[in-house]
Amino acid sequence: MKLTILGCNSATPRINTNPTAQVLEICNHIFLIDCGEGTQVQLRKNKIKFSRIKHIFISHLHGDHYFGLVGLISTFRLLTREADLHIYAPKGLKEVITLHMKLSGSWTNYKLIFHELVSKKTEIIFEDDKVEVYTIPLDHRIYTNGFLFKEKEKERKLNICKVEDAKIDVAYYRKLKQGFDVENEEGKLIKNQDVTFSGSKPKSYAFCSDTAYFEDIIPIIKEVDVLYHESTFLEKNSKLALSTKHSTAKQAARIAKQAKVKTLILGHYSTRYDNVNDFKEEALEVFNNIELADDGKTFMI
Amino acid sequence: MKLTILGCNSATPRINTNPTAQVLEICNHIFLIDCGEGTQVQLRKNKIKFSRIKHIFISHLHGDHYFGLVGLISTFRLLTREADLHIYAPKGLKEVITLHMKLSGSWTNYKLIFHELVSKKTEIIFEDDKVEVYTIPLDHRIYTNGFLFKEKEKERKLNICKVEDAKIDVAYYRKLKQGFDVENEEGKLIKNQDVTFSGSKPKSYAFCSDTAYFEDIIPIIKEVDVLYHESTFLEKNSKLALSTKHSTAKQAARIAKQAKVKTLILGHYSTRYDNVNDFKEEALEVFNNIELADDGKTFMI
Numbered sequence: 001m002k003l004t005i006l007g008c009n010s011a012t013p014r015i016n017t018n019p020t021a022q023v024l025e026i027c028n029h030i031f032l033i034d035c036g037e038g039t040q041v042q043l044r045k046n047k048i049k050f051s052r053i054k055h056i057f058i059s060h061l062h063g064d065h066y067f068g069l070v071g072l073i074s075t076f077r078l079l080t081r082e083a084d085l086h087i088y089a090p091k092g093l094k095e096v097i098t099l100h101m102k103l104s105g106s107w108t109n110y111k112l113i114f115h116e117l118v119s120k121k122t123e124i125i126f127e128d129d130k131v132e133v134y135t136i137p138l139d140h141r142i143y144t145n146g147f148l149f150k151e152k153e154k155e156r157k158l159n160i161c162k163v164e165d166a167k168i169d170v171a172y173y174r175k176l177k178q179g180f181d182v183e184n185e186e187g188k189l190i191k192n193q194d195v196t197f198s199g200s201k202p203k204s205y206a207f208c209s210d211t212a213y214f215e216d217i218i219p220i221i222k223e224v225d226v227l228y229h230e231s232t233f234l235e236k237n238s239k240l241a242l243s244t245k246h247s248t249a250k251q252a253a254r255i256a257k258q259a260k261v262k263t264l265i266l267g268h269y270s271t272r273y274d275n276v277n278d279f280k281e282e283a284l285e286v287f288n289n290i291e292l293a294d295d296g297k298t299f300m301i
Numbered sequence: 302m303k304l305t306i307l308g309c310n311s312a313t314p315r316i317n318t319n320p321t322a323q324v325l326e327i328c329n330h331i332f333l334i335d336c337g338e339g340t341q342v343q344l345r346k347n348k349i350k351f352s353r354i355k356h357i358f359i360s361h362l363h364g365d366h367y368f369g370l371v372g373l374i375s376t377f378r379l380l381t382r383e384a385d386l387h388i389y390a391p392k393g394l395k396e397v398i399t400l401h402m403k404l405s406g407s408w409t410n411y412k413l414i415f416h417e418l419v420s421k422k423t424e425i426i427f428e429d430d431k432v433e434v435y436t437i438p439l440d441h442r443i444y445t446n447g448f449l450f451k452e453k454e455k456e457r458k459l460n461i462c463k464v465e466d467a468k469i470d471v472a473y474y475r476k477l478k479q480g481f482d483v484e485n486e487e488g489k490l491i492k493n494q495d496v497t498f499s500g501s502k503p504k505s506y507a508f509c510s511d512t513a514y515f516e517d518i519i520p521i522i523k524e525v526d527v528l529y530h531e532s533t534f535l536e537k538n539s540k541l542a543l544s545t546k547h548s549t550a551k552q553a554a555r556i557a558k559q560a561k562v563k564t565l566i567l568g569h570y571s572t573r574y575d576n577v578n579d580f581k582e583e584a585l586e587v588f589n590n591i592e593l594a595d596d597g598k599t600f601m602i
Contacts, residue, residue, distance in 0.1 A: 038342065
């Protein structure tokens with residue numbers, strides 16, 4: 001899994017900083033998470049092929065998380081895209097995108113499929129044979145979801161010496177990888193665990209932005225490999241965090257600690273602060289493994 | 302008058318180029334003309350004070366001319382703007398901006414006044430004591446207006462020696478500047494033209510994008526000082542210009558020549574061409590005074 005931060009600043013625009021957008025490469029998918037203004041150019045800068053994006057996840061309908069989406073949808077049309085595009089977003093997005101299209105006198109030449117979210121409980125919104133995506137209901141000023149991306153249990157690996165010693169026909173290797181016991185050439189039942197290793201551990205990534213400090217998310221993100229949690233403010237502005245339903249760096253760290261995640265990435269910094277290292281310092285008082293998001297930075301998971 | 306090009310490329314996004322947006326400084330106004338995605342950052346880069354923008358003119362509702370507007374409107378709110386904001390744009394813009402605001406659960410803390418345009422004939426849309434702004438109906442795939450910005454006739458200047466010789470009371474100087482004849486201290490009528498010079502010639506700027514070759518605009522833009530006319534294509538793609546209702550550089554030059562403008566600025570280049578100088582070369586075959594728009598470039602008028 002590879003995470004690329006396209007933008008990790010909050011709403012006020014500045015030169016050389018971008019509002020929220022991320023790309024998650026997972027099991028041959030390119031998932032786009034949020035799409036603030038300027039995301040198209042950030043995709044170009046980070047050499048992400050537009051045509052490989054087939055699923056876009058929008059957390060909420062504040063502008064710094066989706067104002068770049070209508071431009072991206074239009075660009076896909078200019079690039080004569082044909083593949084379906086799935087958009088997972090709060091109810092309302094379809095209406096506003098449709099209105100933009102109507103005003104421009106055009107529609108997409110590809111299929112645009114909206115999956116409008118309304119539930120306040122976690123739910124699975126995407127699944128194939130390798131990946132599952134769940135919503136993480138957050139606590140913000142408007143209806144907001146984070147997203148949990150989970151690889152499925154991976155196939156077991158053959159212990160090829162033992163498999164050959166046990167005289168198992170090649171035709172059964174697929175079954176072995178899937179975890180089944182099989183009969184060998186002599187009709188004897190061979191236990192799966194005697195001839196296979198467990199597959200590599202499935203990885204998981206949780207994206208949580210924007211949100212107040214919200215312990216309800218802990219069971220959902222329990223023990224994820226990487227958690228991106230917004231940290232708009234430092235502790236000195238904790239009252240502002242409370243009133244605007246954002247988090248401080250320390251609160252993000254508290255969530256990470258309770259959920260026993262492996263790594264916490266901080267982001268969505270308010271532009272009022274000059275030094276983002278202050279976020280890390282405050283968070284380190286609570287939790288050890290802290291990374292700072294930065295536009296263009298990548299994380300291997 | 303000072304024109305700053307914030308963006309002059311057509312729709313397909315590229316690194317370091319921007320879709321259409323311009324700032325015209327005229328008689329103490331800062332007029333924003335079109336507002337493609339990323340205009341906020343371009344305003345910052347070009348050190349234009351956000352608070353001084355009180356009038357925004359939108360040519361048409363194709364994304365590369367207005368997708369940056371909703372973000373700018375939101376930013377004005379974050380910056381606790383209080384001054385009214387006037388937006389002159391085709392009918393429909395108010396509906397889509399209103400819907401965005403509704404979805405975000407917020408509204409502006411300043412007065413947002415939409416002047417929705419529907420007329421297919423030129424009309425005056427802004428006027429104060431020094432400036433007039435007219436629409437220039439264009440020929441594009443959807444309803445589109447260019448804009449003509451005209452300084453009003455300026456006050457006459459006093460020929461101070463002659464005014465003193467003629468024994469005119471200081472109280473009458475204002476009337477003289479406004480072009481009236483006045484009585485001197487001896488009760489004799491003094492002709493205005495005997496004691497004043499004509500004021501400096503009012504300047505004018507016409508913005509025409511997007512449009513096919515369209516001779517109907519010639520009477521409206523007659524003899525303007527500067528004409529910005531789109532030139533999306535070169536002659537070798539003239540068929541594409543015709544079918545998409547855009548212009549070639551040569552067609553822009555033909556309009557400039559017939560309208561007897563002083564200077565023609567070309568822009569809205571398709572990203573298919575590597576060398577923008579080709580636009581100038583083709584236009585020079587028809588018209589002499591050609592400039593090429595470029596992001597961040599300024600023109601004194």
